[in-house]
Amino acid sequence: MENMANKVARIPNLVDWSTGEVRLMSAKCASCGTYFFPKEHYQHRPGCSREGVEDVLLPQKGKLASYTIQYYPCPAPFKTEKKITPYGIGLVEFEGEKIQITGIITDTDLKSLKIGMEMETTLLDMYTNKEKQQVVTWAFTAVK
C-alpha cells in the first residue's frame, strides 16, 4: 500500500499498519481467553478474574461469516470524500480468536460476495484532514 505514512485513523487504537500489514487491534484476556474489539469493549466470561488483558493484533486474514449491501448513504458523522454507496458490510470471522468483526467491504465486486470466502484487512480512504493527511477506517477486501 502506497503512502502509508501519510494516513491517520479517524479514531485511534482500532487498526494498525505499522508492520506493513493492516491488522485490527484487539485485546485478549489471559484469564478467560476472550478477545475484544474494540479492545476496550470488555466482555469477560462471568466469574473471570479479569487479570492479564493484553493488546494483540488480529491475523490479517479471516473468513466472511455474513454480509449485506447498504443502498443508502450512512448519515453523518460518517463521511467520505468519494461516494461509496452502495457499499458492502462484512462480518469477518477470525477463527482462532473466536471473534467476528464488522467492516466496510472495499475493492471487491459486491456480486461475488459469498459466505465462507477469504477476506483480508485493509484501509479505506475517507477524507483529507486539515493537516493534509488521508483519514482512514479499517475495511475488508476479498483475497485475490
Added chain:
Amino acid sequence: MKSFYDAIVNLKGMMTMRDVYIIGTGIHPWMGFSEQVFADFAAVAVDNALKDASIEWKKIEAIMAGIFIYGGNAGHLSGQYLESIFGETGIPVVNVYNACATGSASIRMAYNSIAAGETETTLAFGADVSPKGFLTAKSDNAVQDRDVIRWKMGGLPNPIYWALECRKRMEKYGTTEEDLALVKVLMSEYGSKNPHARFKKTYSIEEVLKSVYVCDPLRLYEICPVSTGGAAVILTADEELIAKADNPVKINATTMGSAIYGDPTIRISALSCPSVPEAPMLSESYSASRQAYEKSGIGPEDIDVLELPDNSSWHYLVYLETCGFCGEGEADKMLRDGETKIGAKLAVNPSGGFSSHGEALSAQALWQVIECANQLRGRCGERQVEGAKVAMAQTYGLMGNSGTTIMTI
C-alpha cells in the same frame, strides 16, 4: 437468625400472593414526525388510561416513567413533566431508560411496587417524538461510547445489523425472500384494521418484493421506521377498583432480561460478536421469556396472542424461535403454513406489529402490552382474536435489553 429467614420467605410468599391487574390503558395513535412536544402525547395517553380505568388522577400513588432520550432535560425527567400537567401530588416518580425495552422496565417497576405492597395503584407510561432525520451517535467520546465508532468509522445504521443476521439465517435455514415478504403482507393486513396504526396500506408479496433494498436482503417494506406515539397503563391491586373495572387483565409475570456471555448475535452498536456460540441468540429475550414462563407457570403452548418485536421480517421469524414457539429454524414453516395467523392456535402480532406502527422507543413496549390487553378484553374489532384468554408481549432493546409480560383474563 431463623426469624429473619422466615421473614424473607414470608415476604417472598406475599409478593407472589398479591395479584396485580391492568385496569386502564391509553394510547396516542402512532404517527410520523410532529412539532408537538412529547409531554402532549404522554398526556393524551394518560388521560385515556384514567378514563378507561374510571379513576381520578389522585388515585395514582407512583409514576414509573419511560425516558424520552432525545428530549433533553424534559425527556430525561419525563415523569416530572407529566406529573405537573395533571397536578403534582408528591408521589414517587422514577424515570427509566432501557432503549426499546424502556416500557418493559416501567411496567415491571409498577408491578413490583404494587406486588410488594408499596403502592396500590401505579401508572407506567412512555411517549416519544420521532426526531427529524436520522438517529445517530449521542456523544463524541469514542473510548467511552463505542456507538461513536460504529457511526464515524463503521458505516453501520441499525438495519445493517439485522441484515447481517438475516443473511446468516438464510444460509443456515433456507429462509427465502418470499418468507421475508410474507411477514409484511400479514402485518399490513392486520395494520389496516387497527385504528392506532401509522401505516394502513395493505401489500401483496409482489409489491413487497418490488420495494427497494435498504440493506440486502432486507427491503424497504421489511424494516420498521421511527415513529411518534404515547402509551400508558394503570396497574392496581385495589379490590374496589378491580371490581368496577371493565374486564381487568391479570398480569401473571412481567420480567426483564439482559444478554448472556457467548451470545453470537451481532448487537446494535457493537463492532464484534463471538463466533462460537455459548448462549442462545438474542439471549436477553431468551432470558426474559424463560423467566416469565417460570414465574407464571404459563408456557408458549398456552398462549393465544403474541405481540413480538418485528423491527424487521427477520425479527418476526427469529423471535418465534427465541421465545420457544417452535424449534430453531422452524419459524419459516410456521409462517408458510399459516400457523401464526389470526384464527390459528397462536395469533402473532394481530396489531400489525412494528411494521404497521414504527418504533416509538419509550412507548412501544407499553403499546404491545396494551394491544394484548385489548385482545383479552375483546376490544379489537376486525382484528379480534376470538376467545383470547392468554397473551404475551415481548420486547427487544439494543445492547442486551428485553422484557416479557404475560397476561390473562
